[in-house]
Structures are given as C-alpha cells and as structure tokens.
Amino acid sequence: MELxxxxxxxxxxxxxxxxxxxxxxxxxxxxxxxxxxxxxxWPVAEGKAFMMALQIxxxxxxGIRQPRxxxxxxxxxxxxxxxxxxxxxxx
Numbered sequence: 001m002e003l004x005x006x007x008x009x010x011x012x013x014x015x016x017x018x019x020x021x022x023x024x025x026x027x028x029x030x031x032x033x034x035x036x037x038x039x040x041x042w043p044v045a046e047g048k049a050f051m052m053a054l055q056i057x058x059x060x061x062x063g064i065r066q067p068r069x070x071x072x073x074x075x076x077x078x079x080x081x082x083x084x085x086x087x088x089x090x091x
Contacts (some may be wrong), residue, residue: 011071018084031060032072049080
C-alpha cells in the first residue's frame with residue numbers, strides 16, 4: 001500500500017467535533033483531517049494527550065501506525081481539551 005493512500009484512508013467511525021464558539025460541527029473521518037484540526041483549529045496547544053495525538057497522527061501519516069490509533073488519540077485529546085464530540089462508536 002502506498003503511503004499517499006494510507007493517509008487518506010477513512011476511519012471506520014468518523015468523529016463529529018462541535019465548535020463551542022460558533023456551534024458549527026465538523027466531521028473528522030481521516031487522520032489527515034484530525035491532524036489539520038489539531039494544528040489549525042484546536043483550542044489549546046498543550047497537554048499530554050494533545051502532544052500524543054500529534055505524534056500518533058504523524059506516525060499514521062508516515063505509515064508507522066494504524067488509523068484506529070490516530071482516532072483513539074484524537075478522542076483522548078478532545079476529552080483533555082474539553083472539546084465536545086459525537087461519535088458513532090466509543091473510542
């Protein structure tokens with residue numbers, strides 16, 4: 001499998017993130033979308049789960065880890081930061 005296709009592989013269960021400021025919802029269904037959100041739209045830029053999620057998402061993008069791990073770390077970062085989420089399946 002090529003790395004390019006791996007980075008865009010859909011998560012089995014997307015995560016819906018609710019922006020507390022605007023009330024808008026964003027569906028995160030790939031590791032790339034999670035990484036983009038963590039880097040560009042996350043309310044905090046610190047915390048153990050946040051740093052772990054950045055590392056795990058980068059590892060998935062590099063083909064070192066599985067998308068499931070990125071999803072789980074993203075959920076942990078959301079919980080740590082108090083970011084409201086909705087899932088179709090618990091992490």
